[in-house]
Amino acid sequence: MAKITYIAFDGTVYDVEARDGSTVMENAVRNSIPGIEAECGGACACATCHVYVDPAWLEATGEPEPMEEDMLDFASDVQPNSRLSCQIRVSAALDGLIVRIPESQG
Numbered sequence: 090m091a092k093i094t095y096i097a098f099d100g101t102v103y104d105v106e107a108r109d110g111s112t113v114m115e116n117a118v119r120n121s122i123p124g125i126e127a128e129c130g131g132a133c134a135c136a137t138c139h140v141y142v143d144p145a146w147l148e149a150t151g152e153p154e155p156m157e158e159d160m161l162d163f164a165s166d167v168q169p170n171s172r173l174s175c176q177i178r179v180s181a182a183l184d185g186l187i188v189r190i191p192e193s194q195g
């Protein structure tokens with residue numbers, strides 16, 4: 090299990106206990122966190138699960154795969170720490186992860 094903190098654009102904080110092997114997107118949807126629509130269900134084909142990874146967690150979450158990079162081109166307000174949350178898999182190494190939800194999804 091890992092604790093993941095989602096911070097909405099309005100500053101609302103959502104703390105979630107996430108199972109290992111699930112994705113950051115799945116945990117957002119399961120907990121009805123606003124701003125993560127995940128229209129494609131995690132197939133890396135919609136970019137509606139866009140989040141900003143807290144800078145302290147960039148190394149632990151790793152680099153996006155080329156397919157994710159391509160899909161991020163369709164997201165709004167992309168920043169260097171942008172990721173698609175369906176492509177971030179939860180493990181104990183991510184216990185304490187913080188992600189922020191972009192204004193465009195707020």
Ligand code: FES
Nearest residue numbers: 131133135136175
């Ligand atoms: S849920 Fe569609 S790209 Fe992540």
